[in-house]
Amino acid sequence: MFSFKNDYSEGAHPRILNALLESNFVQEDGYGEDRYTQKAIELLKGKIGSDVDIHLLSGGTQTNLTALSAFLRPHEAAIAVSTGHILSHETGAIEATGHKVISVEAENGKLNPSHLKAVLESHTDEHMVKPKLVYISNSTEIGTIYMKSELRELRDFCNDHNLILFMDGARLGSALCSEENDLKLSDLPTLVDAFYIGGTKNGALLGEALVICNDSLKRDFRFHMKQKGALLAKGRLLGIQFLELFKDDLFFDLAMHANKMAYKLRDELGSANYKFLTDSPSNQIFPILPNGAIAELQKNYSFHIWEKVDSDHSAIRLVTSWATKEDAVVAFIEDLKKVVL
Amino acid sequence: MFSFKNDYSEGAHPRILNALLESNFVQEDGYGEDRYTQKAIELLKGKIGSDVDIHLLSGGTQTNLTALSAFLRPHEAAIAVSTGHILSHETGAIEATGHKVISVEAENGKLNPSHLKAVLESHTDEHMVKPKLVYISNSTEIGTIYMKSELRELRDFCNDHNLILFMDGARLGSALCSEENDLKLSDLPTLVDAFYIGGTKNGALLGEALVICNDSLKRDFRFHMKQKGALLAKGRLLGIQFLELFKDDLFFDLAMHANKMAYKLRDELGSANYKFLTDSPSNQIFPILPNGAIAELQKNYSFHIWEKVDSDHSAIRLVTSWATKEDAVVAFIEDLKKVVL
Amino acid sequence: MFSFKNDYSEGAHPRILNALLESNFVQEDGYGEDRYTQKAIELLKGKIGSDVDIHLLSGGTQTNLTALSAFLRPHEAAIAVSTGHILSHETGAIEATGHKVISVEAENGKLNPSHLKAVLESHTDEHMVKPKLVYISNSTEIGTIYMKSELRELRDFCNDHNLILFMDGARLGSALCSEENDLKLSDLPTLVDAFYIGGTKNGALLGEALVICNDSLKRDFRFHMKQKGALLAKGRLLGIQFLELFKDDLFFDLAMHANKMAYKLRDELGSANYKFLTDSPSNQIFPILPNGAIAELQKNYSFHIWEKVDSDHSAIRLVTSWATKEDAVVAFIEDLKKVVL
């Protein structure tokens, strides 16, 4: 049984475990004031820009709820696509901090200025929440990615309407290493107000690096982290991992591998004339397969059945990661061929 | 420079890192539905009782805020001693979920029924919050521990007044392994409604095992965890650690070592006629030293200066842990002697 | 200039003001513990059923947010139609108490079991909020009303799925006095778990009577009221008004008048072959008029332009009330005829 269910099925990249081992008995201050965390932050600033603030948190939901509740006043709301993680898979974590999330329908999982314009036009006075923060994911929950020009347009719209642009980067590695991508980490401070770099889904045990670009959002952020339970006593655990991921190109190498495995699956399935639910250039692909073939494949592979397409076909979600073995990909393709014959 | 600042200055016990290494490439489901977590929970149930629910979370503040907000209705409040962690060092995490924490003054850091009675008597009607949950820490924030008879009295009072008794066990290991302790893990379900077993401060990288004993508090708890950002994608990280800590007596051995180091410090300081701020039988001691000696010791040791006692003396806090080396303890004592001579 | 903008453009029915005058110097206890409030509650219980709890609050948003936050645990969500007041016109008041409101599209402003079924089917596990409370308005925000059989079906579905059924009755008077209505106040405890009787929009200065039918929702409700700022010091102000409205049939007489005025408008407009956006049997009607006619009418009448229908026509909202003069209705019709000629 091999799992394509997600990109967090294994532990961590061995170099990360090794780094934990090597540093294990060094005494450090707690709560992210250790030297590893400080070094990791300096390293990331070197790649992103010197005037950002960076904080290391444990997971995506925690990062989203801590950041959004810190950035918004009580009457302000976030805007997200209906498939956005904060709307669909975080158990109302944002609402639990008091803020509405306004849902927008979008075919490819991405927001554009016309969506935002429609939201602003329908929120006219104090009887409605005030749309304030634009939440996007890159890559999105359905595998698509944002091009630089798309972010530029969102940025301009947000500037014109005093909106905060926030990028959930739980899978930013896969997005930045996509064959279609034209973005660099160092572009982001000019495009978004805050974003995060997901470690959990790209080789770490856990960890997201939140980057706050907009000065007005930086103040007192550690208070918010502590209040939401996001300051780990052994903050070193996050620092050591990000240090290892970014001291050379490990983070990008891992994302590249994940994408390469997804492309292999996608290309082979494409050659076999299977269609896809979305046109994904990242590490999540959504092929449409006959239900019979799906049932057979489930004997040896685990994956999510995403949605029913017609009475005989469903789209499944295949997720690859830094740990996906090429052998497993090859076997999956072979098994599919057998099943369909 | 050796640190007695806290019990989370190092990484994890080597056996834990080893367990992470060995399991690293096994594929598991996410969010605590992996087999390690399931096994760890079964193991703990074996030691505590079969009818409790157990959930693994990342840290103390996260556990406190997730549990208390799940257990309380909006108008209900917690009661804690003024030195209690939720009152003094969690940045209003409980209040941020909407609940007041009623502060009680207590000399030894412990609540007793007379404190609770006074609180209930002063909260008479709907113009005041309704006191509902009694928050205690064992060991307490100032090193003291609860005896079984004390918990029994609190339990009886809580039964009589329909209160929830919650034990913060961030340092439960040290409490249970104290020379004065008469409690066992398996006693707790008859005494408290919920408690947790702290891993972070007793050899794990991170992790607290929340044990819900009272059936009425169990329902839907994983929803609350997810909503507060407390479900780790790689929940295995917690499961593997608790499995290792409890598959034999490692957890207790580590706590025992921490206490032993504290006792050594305490006894040597006592022999030298130093007084203590509290009479602590656990891994945090609070000796009162001349300010000059403190300044000298700070050159080679780090620790918190807890409070000024008089113009010439202050109490310091020395915390020992699973990782405290006996050599460091001996050296500290020797250095103190030199300093005072 | 005559206003058809809403049903709260005037003060209160003169009998209410008179009742305030007559009772003015009687000394009473505060916070709803006065004798007027107690009598009003007894009177209402006589009409509804003896085993309900009744509380008087100031307005609709306040009642909705106080009730829903009291009834729900943190991870539980409400379900409402997209036009529902809590979704569209309360500035995220429910979300501000921590709860998501799940939006459902429905043509006539009403929920039915198939809507609820779809919501439950798409909320499958702890990564999503738990749908728990069904919010309906009667009459709805677009003037439609619920028939007894429709409520019966919702009730059965809610029973089967352990859901709370809550009815916003800001305009319950108009619904119950509709020519199509087959519901009585005394039917409601068997159909819904809680509902309220709107005074503000039916002749009172302010005031909504919340009726809690389900025993499990009753406990400590006054704590929630106080916490949300909903306990008026001079609670008598609400008690005196509800006493006056219900000591005979004043409440129903006023609603009847409002409906009669709406029907007159509707029938005359219908005779003149105007269409309507919704088929409303209550005090809000939505005729579709030529834009030119609307512009002319706005010179002498104020009303909301509800939505654009095509390039030449828009639907407007005309709201009648206890205070709407028949003369104004006649004049409106006459003026429309002149405008169109």
Added chain:
Amino acid sequence: MFSFKNDYSEGAHPRILNALLESNFVQEDGYGEDRYTQKAIELLKGKIGSDVDIHLLSGGTQTNLTALSAFLRPHEAAIAVSTGHILSHETGAIEATGHKVISVEAENGKLNPSHLKAVLESHTDEHMVKPKLVYISNSTEIGTIYMKSELRELRDFCNDHNLILFMDGARLGSALCSEENDLKLSDLPTLVDAFYIGGTKNGALLGEALVICNDSLKRDFRFHMKQKGALLAKGRLLGIQFLELFKDDLFFDLAMHANKMAYKLRDELGSANYKFLTDSPSNQIFPILPNGAIAELQKNYSFHIWEKVDSDHSAIRLVTSWATKEDAVVAFIEDLKKVVL
């Protein structure tokens, strides 16, 4: 039976009821956009200063929770004396919006800079909430008032430490009309960041006028009001009352009368050698009487027994108001004399 229990036992001053009657059938816009409210606000600005923002709300708890939650970020806390209304009698309303209220002990119910200094010194880092808003009441909950010089000192301290100074003015009328007072309404914008003028306890049916002086706190305040259920549909109800109270000196005349009645009680009791719990120059006095006398008086008068003083004596609270009849005061004194003889 005459009640000295509080200053909200009766309805409203007859002029207010009359103003409601006279305006009753004038059609007005809802939610505080009516002409009465606009006029009342202009009138108040004329007395206070032109550059403040003014909003009319229903009650004290509602005003406190709406303002404080609008003014504070999630990690920021209020500071209040332990007797402060938000700490003692609002059912955790502030905490329910997510904010801790830090309690300070003060003998006379008043905060001074030394209290604030101690709070700031004990809140040192992100593990604790950030003290941000200073909540004071004038008159205080125990009848004392702030002198201009005391407010000046608080203002200076707040300026130096970037704190918000907020004055609960539920009984501001009584404070400003006290024989010891040296403050004017127009002084307040230079002294506090926001305050409110209580109508409910000084002759109105309900109503508090919140005055926001500090520009940085003004933005979007009506959104917060709507979200907390504080925008009345018939906002005119508040506007008409404040217009009547302030179009001449009615507000001050009523407060003056209340104080005069309190002074009469105080002076007569003083002459009879009774002591007082606090030295109150406002409309709440706290005489200490023999328990036997109290029991006798309770047959004809209602009042709160405030606290036990010794085994034979208790302090009671006598509250006078705009509606207190001089006859009742005289009778109380006479009855006390009889009782003691």
